[in-house]
Amino acid sequence: MDLVELSERLEKLSGRYGEVLGFERDPDWFLLKLQEEVGELTQAYLQHTGRARSKGLSGEQIRDTFHQEFADVFCQLVLLARQHDVDLPREIERKWLAHES
Template sequence: MELSDRLEKLSARYGEHVGFERDGDWFLLKLQEEIGELTQAYLQVTGRSRAKGKSAEELRDAFQLEFADAFCQLLLLARHFDIDVPREIERKWLSHE
């Protein structure tokens, strides 16, 4: 099973459990939420926000987990809109090599 299939299964189960429809708006807004959390973790790990009693290791771990959240949500958004990620990366970035 591909990563996006596994993520979709988990996300769908979450939507059912909480009781909301995962439409295009939700996927984009959820990504925005996750980017906000990633930004907060980044500010903490780089010493530009209060550490709230967390060690450097805990801050680094939180940053890595928030990165995973944002990345997975981005993949779910791409899946929802049927975006072929490798093809679009090739078109937008790698075509300039």
């Protein structure tokens, strides 16, 4: 699956999420949701590295949550980029990959 296809699939899921919960996914929502997910990744990282309470979770559950939070952050970033017509592959090429060699 390429990033364009992923972006389309995520948009459908996210749109349905907004409809079911009854809120508008305006430009602010996309950025705020990304920030929320980064916060959750941070919390999971702290648990994963033993610097936060385990809240009764096993080591495996903590690791799994930590890994899944990366997906949440990535997907919300893709949705935010889509909302603002950012061509992520192009910008990655320009900002990162242009410095290869």
